[in-house]
């Protein structure tokens with residue numbers, strides 16, 4: 073049990089760190105593109121690569137952001153539930169888990185079809201689109217896992233693993 | 242049945258208007274059995290999503306600038322080989338040969354090709370006057386595709402990648418000093434606020450193609466298919482005429498905006514022809530037999 | 544409108560999911576799914592992922608995490624304190640005191656940022672803790688921030704204006720120029736509101752600032768030099784033409800790091816904290832944008848926004864009536880959609896209406912920006928509300944209520960624009976055009 077917990081938490085954190093690396097990469101690519109322009113060099117496909125890094129920086133961090141309570145929700149109704157809040161949370165996490173799983177399922181399908189259809193970037197980079205879409209697959213799957221993880225913990229122990237869950241009013 | 246038709250360009254663009262007329266033609270022609278609703282301005286799917294969306298049935302029909310997909314198959318870029326054709330008529334001759342081949346490629350991508358309409362011929366926009374390729378050296382040139390980047394390389398210009406939405410800003414801030422595009426693009430974006438010169442070089446005429454998801458097409462009755470084909474033929478003719486009319490209109494508009502609009506100098510045209518030959522060879526090397534057959538047939542017919 | 548039942552179901556699901564506390568991005572996905580399921584036979588999942596991918600991997604979006612990161616870095620330096628030390632002597636004497644730093648800060652930062660979310664995060668990260676420390680009424684701090692941050696979309700550069708310009712084929716430079724004066728006027732109106740309320744409100748009792756002579760104030764302004772340098776680098780790089788908005792954002796991050804280093808507040812902890820903070824916030828916004836992108840696709844398939852616009856067109860209204868109808872229409876639409884989606888979805892129908900009514904299309908761009916800006920601060924879906932909720936941990940309805948006065952000021956701004964159209968049209972008509 074403990075091993076699973078440790079592995080999952082490590083996975084979420086790893087997602088956050090990978091996302092951070094992608095954010096640094098965005099900065100690096102944009103600086104490189106500027107330097108190239110000023111020195112008369114060419115960095116073909118820079119904007120496309122920055123876009124892929126944008127996707128990486130977002131998707132990989134979805135689960136990590138969830139654990140830190142960073143994703144936004146309207147918590148009016150939950151607060152109003154008072155001591156029954158747990159069942160409201162169960163509803164939210166269940167819906168969240170279902171939608172996140174649905175998104176992850178189609179992310180896998182979408183990347184698979186990009187590969188199958190040999191879809192290539194329409195920009196200068198001509199990258200096969202399924203390669204950057206790996207970040208979408210990994211990030212959405214991780215988010216789905218995180219939702220099920222929280223839901224199960226909530227049902228078993230009454231506590232989900234989200235930080236800042238009970239917000240100061 | 243209702244079909245949604247994503248289109249990339251503004252509702253007022255002639256491509257979108259021709260598309261809307263086509264949609265109406267089909268809706269009326271089938272007595273409303275098949276209703277086509279156009280969604281211009283990328284309001285449903287944006288330009289770079291449309292082909293994939295129709296391919297996989299997310300929309301049943303759509304319009305897309307074909308050459309945007311030449312990374313997937315060089316044949317999609319047959320309409321964009323620089324300086325191979327130099328007028329509407331020559332371009333139509335090329336397309337008579339190339340169209341069916343491109344249709345086959347689309348068929349392999351699960352798409353049924355209906356019709357396509359050329360954009361006005363592509364010319365050079367510059368901030369400062371240019372008389373020869375030597376004048377282009379070091380000029381920051383907006384590139385958006387492999388072909389335009391290569392063109393910059395061969396002319397000694399500095400390609401800068403600028404997305405369509407950023408064109409005006411790029412010229413306003415001096416991030417770019419030139420681009421290759423139709424008179425329509427410059428007119429629509431009012432580039433005379435930033436650039437001074439438009440040179441008609443008629444480099445190529447890219448086409449917007451309208452295609453249908455193959456499964457959706459196969460599911461249509463023969464009567465409906467016949468209506469679609471009639472309407473497509475009408476749309477093709479209407480589009481070509483409007484593209485021609487719009488060419489002069491936009492060039493006049495650029496002049497009114499204060500730009501110098503003229504044919505490129507003879508020196509420049511000769512130099513560009515050489516570059517065009519190089520790029521045609523490079524395209525042929527990629528496009529293989531199918532590409533060679535098209536270009537040979539076209540050249541033989543001239 | 545024979546589709547009444549599906550619309551009712553659609554709205555019910557929207558309110559149920561959002562209201563019950565499902566995370567906004569996922570709730571939008573859920574509603575969008577229901578919409579597609581009800582109105583079209585197209586495969587919802589495939590279409591969803593197409594939209595989610597293009598939205599998430601967009602190059603124009605990269606400016607957002609960078610500006611957020613810049614804010615996170617500045618937040619972890621002494622810069623926020625410095626800015627307050629520099630601004631407060633000048634603002635403290637104004638009625639309303641340091642609340643004005645919210646508005647002035649947003650106005651200045653809006654000139655660097657194309658989005659109101661980035662403006663909100665950067666300025667809010669700096670100003671909220673400082674104003675709280677000084678016991679300013681929370682409601683006014685939050686409200687003015689929510690309102691003033693919308694200047695990010697009006698004062699150039701502006702993502703909404705770019706989208707509008709591209710949609711209707713109008714000059715983006717002109718639109719940018721048109722936004723300058725209305726943006727400043729709106730900022731002035733926010734400041735006037737703060738000044739008046741502070742005089743009338745009993746709750747308004749912040750800790751007094753120590754009195755200062757003019758010389759001391761001027762001397763204190765040296766604390767503004769780093770901020771001004773940063774702004775000059777970011778704005779200057781854009782307007783002098785060697786950087787795009789995203790590149791300017793990159794300058795901002797590097798500049799912020801340089802300043803942090805000079806102040807001695809740059810270390811491994813502040814670096815990683817700022818980075819991870821930026822990652823969390825931009826992931827949060829990215830999830831909502833992904834949901835909103837799918838929702839606007841779904842809305843496109845339902846034809847609801849267009850149907851509504853067509854309905855308005857059928858009434859054959861006068862110019863003023865038309866603008867009022869559009870005002871109401873966009874406010875209602877803005878309850879459910881983000882500004883850019885509202886513009887893109889409706890312009891196909893609204894543009895001909897506007898041109899036919901003889902309304903200046905550049906002017907209308909500014910009108911529509913003010914109106915969709917309002918949507919950023921109206922529940923249930925208001926971007927600035929969400930971002931503020933993430934930043935302050937306040938309940939949504941508290942933030943929404945705090946923003947109501949700003950909403951009303953923006954309604955007033957619409958009438959100011961109608962009465963004095965020159966505010967928007969003068970500058971674009973009189974700019975010296977750089978011609979060859």
Ligand code: NA
Pocket residue numbers: 652653654655656657658694695696697698699700701
């Ligand atoms: Na702005």
Ligand code: NA
Pocket residue numbers: 877878879880917918919920921922923924925926
């Ligand atoms: Na809203």
